[in-house]
Amino acid sequence: MRLEQIETFVFGNPPPRHGGRYFIFVRLTTCCGITGVGEIYNATFGPDLCAAMAVEVFDRHFAGSDPHHIERLWRRTYGAGFTQRPDVTVMGVLSGLEMACWDIIGKAANKPVYELLGGKVHDRLRSYTYLYPPEGDVYPDPDTPNVYNDPDLAAQAAIAAVDQGFTAIKFDPAGPFTIYDGHQPGLEDLERSEQFCKHIREAVGTRADLLFGTHGQFTVSGAKRMARRLEKYEPLWFEEPTTPENPANMAEIARFTSVPIATGERLCTKHEFARLLEVGAASILQMNLGRVGGLLEAKKIAAMAETQQAQIAPHLYCGPVVAAANIQIATCSPNFLILESIGTFDGPYMSPISTPIEWQAGYVIPPTAPGLGIELNDEVIAASPYTGSELHLDMAHTPV
DSSP, X not given: OOEEEEEEEEEEOOTXXXXXXXXXXXXXXXXXXXXXXXXXXXXXXXXXXXXXXXXXXXXXXXXXXXXXXXXHHHHHHHTTTSOOSOOHHHXXXXXXXXXXXXXXXXXXXXXXXXXXXXXXXXXXXXXXEEOOOSTTOSSOOTTSOOTTTOHHHHHHHHHHHHHHTOSEEEEOOSXXXXXXXXXXXXXXXXXXXXXXXXXXXXXXXXXXXEEEEOOSOBOHHHHHHHHHHHGGGOOXXXXXXXXXXXXXXXXXXXXXXXXXXXXXXTOOHXXXXXXXXXXXOOSEEOOOTTTSXXXXXXXXXXXXXXXXXXXXXXXXXXXXXXXXXXXXXXHTOTTBOOEEOSTTSOGGGGTTBSSOOOEETTEEOOOOSSBTSOOBOHHHHXXXXXXXXXXXXXXXXXXX
């Protein structure tokens, strides 16, 4: 079996655009006609350039190789050009290609990928969702009350999510995040954040865990002030309280608060996650399978976490192919905690794939189909190209 061809697809995510503005997919084909799909989570450059990078990496390191040789292909790409470091762009491209190889391997073996990475541990996977505005209003006017700035509206959305079956909900009311973070939270930010936790906790009681998100916004002292406000509401986690460059800073917060620290969506490879674990910066690791280095790298990270009594909660703010990969790694990981979902995995978000993700009353059901268990919908993807110039996710360019 040899890898012969690559195709790339940049899909413009239709409204309400949950998961981002666009998704970058790849499809690899072997000389014997087996195909595998992957997704690149790369927000640093425009999507067409990232797709071109995938072609370059495939032609240079993957073409003509046996897709089973994951370790060899991984090391070729990781060490190319005398790098051997967690470069976020390279790792995004490598993640998509590696993911597609696993899809091929699973199809060739007629097994789901999780059966080839240790086998099924979990028959169903607990999931959570963000609190989103009403359908069609994903970017509401920030000067009007909405679920992002009004605790009463957020509490109503939380009740609706819990009534659907979710047992955990995430929200991030701490204010804007900028290229100049970390900053001190203002008193209004602290008060708004506490009121969100208070109102949502009163609304859902013990029916759901609260997941408090930030985007690496704060200084160490600012994060401590925020954590002190949150503790009485028993959130399941305080996500990425400081910027990701220095795990020792985050570790100081972890020692200060009883709220578990979760982080990892911006990190790449086992090496960056090892630093988190070494200093005790987080007990919940949120690797994104389209950025971290792929499925085998995520499995290694999960194993390292297991030795430290840390858990994994795969991150998802991209497309449904990464969602499918997240499901595979969660299913075979003993220390899996919870899975991020985009709502209930239905609607426009799922349109670029032709196979569903099964969601039942708050849980994802692992697929039994071989490989990742999904296929791209070429017709839908072709009908919705991304024509914008904005990146997948932006930070404000002025200080708070």
